[in-house]
Amino acid sequence: IQMTQSPSSVSASVGDRVTITCRASQGISGWLAWYQQKQGKAPKLLIYAASSLQSGVPSRFSGSGSGTDFTLTISSLQPEDFATYYCQQANSFPYTFGQGTKLEIK
Amino acid sequence: EVQVVESGGDLVQPGGSLRLSCVASGFTVSGTYMSWVRQTPGKGLEWVSVIYNTGDGSPYYADSVKGRFTISRDNSKNAVYLQMNSLRTEDTAVYYCAACVAVTGGYFDYWGQGALLTVSS
Numbered sequence: 213i214q215m216t217q218s219p220s221s222v223s224a225s226v227g228d229r230v231t232i233t234c235r236a237s238q239g240i241s242g243w244l245a246w247y248q249q250k251q252g253k254a255p256k257l258l259i260y261a262a263s264s265l266q267s268g269v270p271s272r273f274s275g276s277g278s279g280t281d282f283t284l285t286i287s288s289l290q291p292e293d294f295a296t297y298y299c300q301q302a303n304s305f306p307y308t309f310g311q312g313t314k315l316e317i318k
Numbered sequence: 319e320v321q322v323v324e325s326g327g328d329l330v331q332p333g334g335s336l337r338l339s340c341v342a343s344g345f346t347v348s349g350t351y352m353s354w355v356r357q358t359p360g361k362g363l364e365w366v367s368v369i370y371n372t373g374d375g376s377p378y379y380a381d382s383v384k385g386r387f388t389i390s391r392d393n394s395k396n397a398v399y400l401q402m403n404s405l406r407t408e409d410t411a412v413y414y415c416a417a418c419v420a421v422t423g424g425y426f427d428y429w430g431q432g433a434l435l436t437v438s439s
Binding site: 245247249254256257260261266267298300302305306307308310311312 | 353355362363364365368378379380381414420421423424425426427429430431432
């Protein structure tokens, strides 16, 4: 299953609302996760099962979608949110990740 | 405290072999999915392999490593391993050990710091 994220990069300002999209090449129901990765660090789980917020993750992060189309929304960007974001399907093996979306400061 | 620590990264010649280790603390590797995920320098994430906690723990592999890599588990050491044979330059990457601890269903909530494998002559 191929996962395609858009955009590949986005520039935004602190306080902005940002939406990242992930599309699966075939239906994956709600078997989708979102991760945040900062330079030189391991990925961090933000959202699982498409819309469930991982423990300890701020509520400004939210996920939605089902089937083939999913979104990650950050309601009000904070300085610590500038990072690269990846989606991952957990519907079937081999698990696959999107190519990543780099969120940069405008 | 839940922790996952990889070790074993090194510089290896093409065609060579290497074994990565992943030692867990704060949870038991036999009770969850354990995976290896790699990241090529400057590139994205690629899932490599998983070993299950259910049934016979049959492993699964990415097509790119099938037949060359083997994942295994030692419950007595609370560790997971990735034996990598017939290494290619394109296997050069940071290899992360990832676990599904508090979240079930193939979502990785704990990751190690990564182990760097460089395949070069």
